[in-house]
Amino acid sequence: MPFSLWLSLAAICAMGAMSPGPSLALVLRHTLGGGRLPGVTAGLFHALGVGFYALLTVLGLGALMARFPLLFQLVTWGGAAYLAWLGIKALRAGRAGAVQAHAVITTSPQAAREGVLVALSNPKLILFFVALLSQFISPEMSVTAKAIIVLTAMIIDGAWYVLVALLLSHSRVLPWLQQRAHWINRATGVMLIALALRVVLGPLA
Numbered sequence: 019m020p021f022s023l024w025l026s027l028a029a030i031c032a033m034g035a036m037s038p039g040p041s042l043a044l045v046l047r048h049t050l051g052g053g054r055l056p057g058v059t060a061g062l063f064h065a066l067g068v069g070f071y072a073l074l075t076v077l078g079l080g081a082l083m084a085r086f087p088l089l090f091q092l093v094t095w096g097g098a099a100y101l102a103w104l105g106i107k108a109l110r111a112g113r114a115g116a117v118q119a120h121a122v123i124t125t126s127p128q129a130a131r132e133g134v135l136v137a138l139s140n141p142k143l144i145l146f147f148v149a150l151l152s153q154f155i156s157p158e159m160s161v162t163a164k165a166i167i168v169l170t171a172m173i174i175d176g177a178w179y180v181l182v183a184l185l186l187s188h189s190r191v192l193p194w195l196q197q198r199a200h201w202i203n204r205a206t207g208v209m210l211i212a213l214a215l216r217v218v219l220g221p222l223a
């Protein structure tokens with residue numbers, strides 16, 4: 019793969035990773051609820067889910083989805099249901115109020131599990147791979163080039179969310195955020211439910 023092509027791939031992956039959405043909400047929630055380790059764990063396991071989709075994409079997910087639109091629908095609806103459920107959980111945690119917001123403790127195994135699940139169910143991610151990443155792939159591409167694509171997507175996503183978790187868990191930032199945890203929970207709850215509704219109600223243009 020020519021370096022210039024890789025650069026545009028990396029830029030697109032970085033933009034996808036940095037755009038706010040359910041994945042950012044996930045890392046934020048686990049950092050707030052558990053601190054640095056669960057936050058970083060969520061970011062790393064989320065990257066595994068990203069890698070899984072990237073792998074499917076280089077193996078021809080785009081063509082598969084185009085051939086079986088119903089499958090695509092089912093995957094995105096399943097994902098939407100999961101995001102809506104996470105949104106409801108966030109809203110209910112928010113109602114507990116400022117003081118008890120700290121009590122919403124998450125552990126690293128929980129963060130790991132949700133990291134993978136959010137990556138797999140995030141409709142933004144599915145769309146990203148089917149619509150954007152698949153354009154970098156041609157059937158006659160070498161295995162090395164395909165591996166580079168998968169690793170690039172995975173490493174950029176992982177690095178971004180680990181950075182986010184590290185910054186958010188900084189001793190100056192974390193207490194400030196935790197005091198506002200009820201607002202953050204409410205905002206992420208509304209955002210997750212809105213995204214889920216949007217997936218169910220219409221095409222994600």
Ligand SMILES: NC(=[NH2+])NCCC[C@H](N)C(=O)O
Binds near residue numbers: 035043175
């Ligand atoms: N390369 C990607 N598109 N990564 C997925 C990240 C999704 C998006 N940043 C979110 O928080 O929902």
